[in-house]
Amino acid sequence: MAPRGHGQYCGVATAVELVGERWAILIIRDLLVGTRRYSDLKRGLPKVPTNILATRLKELQEAGVVRRVPIAKCGPAYELTDYGRALEPIILALGRWGFASMGEPADGDVVTADSLTVALRAAFRPTSAPEATYEMRVGEARLLVTVTDGRLTVADLGTAWVAEHDARSEVVIMAGPRIREVIAGTLTPADALAEGAVEVLEGDPGLLERFAATFRIDPPVAPAR
Known part of the structure; x- marks a missing residue:
């Protein structure tokens, strides 16, 4: 995936360029639970525009975070690669950190x-x-x-x-x-x-x-x- 122009030679900047676009982390969150079809992801993220969901999935595939896999009788679906699954402790830590500010x-x-x-x-x-x-x-x-x-x-x-x-x-x-x-x-x-x-x-x-x-x-x- 093309860099997004932060101009920083830094692991944090690279991570943001790979998974920091809107909806990307939530797509990864849902894929941490299991393999999902496009329709499953859309159902779980009802406010994401369909074109944005398709774009994010393409970007995450290009970044080596997500891959497409066939499911018998269900067509293609998406799952995390090993590289993507390594984000699990980070996502869980983000969830704990955000818990303090959830409010109503x-x-x-x-x-x-x-x-x-x-x-x-x-x-x-x-x-x-x-x-x-x-x-x-x-x-x-x-x-x-x-x-x-x-x-x-x-x-x-x-x-x-x-x-x-x-x-x-x-x-x-x-x-x-x-x-x-x-x-x-x-x-x-x-x-x-x-x-x-x-x-x-x-x-x-x-x-x-x-x-x-x-x-x-x-x-x-x-x-x-």
């Missing part, structure tokens, strides 16, 4: 299965993670979240794989935007339940305490607004 959602803001998956990865604390299986519902996103032996597995409950295996959870948690307060530690699970910020639809409400210990982000001090 604007009208039209959405939570997707992929964005929620990456958020949970960013907040996951392996050393504080007792084994559990949660079903998480935030907006239209529904995930099966499994913690086993200090490892996190997240599956989209809308996929055929999960349906075929009849996966079951110990607790079904439905949450709105204030789940971020639980993850930040500024709202206790008990208060979240009492105030209706989080609902437990099935299972033991006490498991929300386990969830809060497993998924936690202590954000840096955000700038005053």
